Amino acid sequence: MSTVIMPKMGDGMEEGTLLRWLKSVGDQVDAGDPIAEIETDKVALEIEAAESGYLIQTLVDEGQTVPIGTAIAQIGAEGEAPTADAPAADTPPAEAPAAEVAAEPEAPVAEPVAASAPAAAPAATPAPAAPVRAEGEKLRASPLVKRLAAEHDIDLSGIPGTGPGGRIVKDDLAPYLTGARPKPAPAAAPAETAPPAAPAPLAASADGGARPAGVPREQSRIRKTTAKRMVEAKQVIPHFYVVSEVDMTEARAFREMINGEIEEKGSKVSFNDLVVKAAALALRDYPNLNASLEGDQLYDHQNIDINIAVAIENGLIAPFLPDTDKLSLGTIARMTKDLAGRAREGGLLPEEYQGGTFTISNLGMYDVSEFVAIINPPQAAILAIGSIAEVPVFKDGEVVPAYKMKITLSADHRISDGAEAALFLQTVKGYLEKPLRLVL
């Protein structure tokens, strides 16, 4: 008999909601069969059976939210009697985590952040999603580990400790502290600075009577996660902003020209794709804006992975394009459409949004002239794209029409300064105003 648990799908994940059972008690299941659909604070996912057998028992009802590591079902031989309740802690850690979910997002990253981790330290073990401590067993961690866990938003409950008495020590944490790609859950996307709430109606107190109290409304999990991350980002990061106006007249013509050559609708290049490509190329020249700051430690990234903020129901998510600077415009267009589409359906894999080195948020389609975005930690900067507007400009003494777009870089002043941000914007602008350079 094996126990299926609520898996841990991201560093920030503490609980998951069972959306619906895909198998019923008594059904035969093969290893790898999806047996349930769960929702984390980010996405909806399917849980797969770790081994073949029969679904003996379900322990969680549809719609119920349980902490990670909680037993949710049992799979055993046909007719096998369910154990009354399957305490999660009985699940052998070696067995539980591996197969529950096809893509294990926690997969340790090769290099531990802590450069000083001694070579002879225990090898990085994959992160088990299963409980690693008996019920009631106190979690022990060194002070260093507790501080790092708090800084990186790492849940220690699923991490086994190799120190005395099961103490979690620095080496145990190393696989969870990553410098480059799968990053400790910065996934919640950048939120735009929202416009202030509507001003109180003038007539509010016209009759002098009390107004009805507000109706409490529970926030969605995605909203709560976004809220938490945005508060952290805005409180901790000293943001500064630099705005630039880009003449998109050439880019418009260029886009029309290349899209004229593209048959397939899904591959048509958008203005956003042009901006993404321009920013990725510009980051090659300004690698400091492609860095990330985790705690006091700055990390440079070899790869330029641009996250694209996608509005989804009740929130935002920012999947990234791996090695964006090396992708052609057509590839960027296809990948972005695919990621955005699946993001809206809740179908992104964690490794598609956990990570990234620089974020672009585009509200151009909503007719906004410009806006400023909140940095997506631990990244150094985020680029906010406004709408393209036809405006009169002076050219050689004549008033002529031109298409202008405002872009705003929000950058972390601990990492970068105004001059660098300005030069970066100038480079982005250079690419967009001479768009042939995007395909060179």
Next chain:
Amino acid sequence: MPVITYREAIKSAMAEEMERDDRVVVMGEDIGLYGGTHLVTDGLLDRFGPKRVMDTPIAEGGFTGAAIGMAMAGMRPIVEMMTWNFSFQAADQIIQNAAKIRYFSGGQASVPLVIRGPNGGGVQLSAQHTHSLEGFYGHFPGLKVVAPATPYDAHGMMIEAIRDPDPVLILEAGALYGTKGDVPEEEYTVPFGKSRIAREGTDITLIGYGRQVNLLLKTAEKLASNEGVDAEVIDLRSIRPFDTETIVDSVKKTNRAVVIEEQWRWFSVASEVAAHLQEHAFDYLDAPVERVSGAEVPAPYARNLEIAAFPGEDDIIDAVNRVLYRRS
């Protein structure tokens, strides 16, 4: 740069200051005619005469008290304790008078006194002649206590001590009198309250002072070549005033520390270091700070037992392995 012994480094510092300032005098048992039991004052009598290089009776309480009076009256006496073990005879003068007169007099009087001599053991002198008194004297506010490990520091700290307006106790590493090192000819001082990073490393911080610094450096090399552990070695130099910053910065980098001392563990320098680290670097510690100290017995005479009673390379390596969570 001239290479001289630890002994010569101390002597040349005293001689330079005696040349510079005629208020500086040297006194102690057998330091004049005999040249000092450890030859640290050898030749000074011929050079400066009996008024400035004074042989005293075997009465530490008496001559230390006399030196305190001379210091209060404007002289700059340097008292040699033949070994620090004999300072117990003078402890009342040192603790009750030297340390307190500035406070008692509301700052009207001070005691610019230096007391120096060999500290610690390791040469089969048995229990009554084998004490490490840095924890003992370091306990009393009003005393500065330093423990140089190299000829360079011994020279520079001696000059700093002579010029200091308050009593300074120099706990010399008796076992190191013959060791050699660079000592510049030009004048310099080594300020108190500033530790020295004797070896840079990233994996663990080894903290010591006096002759243990050499043992730590040797062990660090062994750890590097045999165990792949890159240890940082910190020489505290100064017991009081104490440099918290250097050890805290190091532990923020390495996340681990082992403190070594020859003295007993209870109420010792290593205990103080461990306390400072947990107060100031708690969130950076990945393991408890380990202390490696002398055995809790009066020092044995027998060579094999004496070796066993003092921290050695194996004790340090064992502690390092525990702190790194490695099976030794």
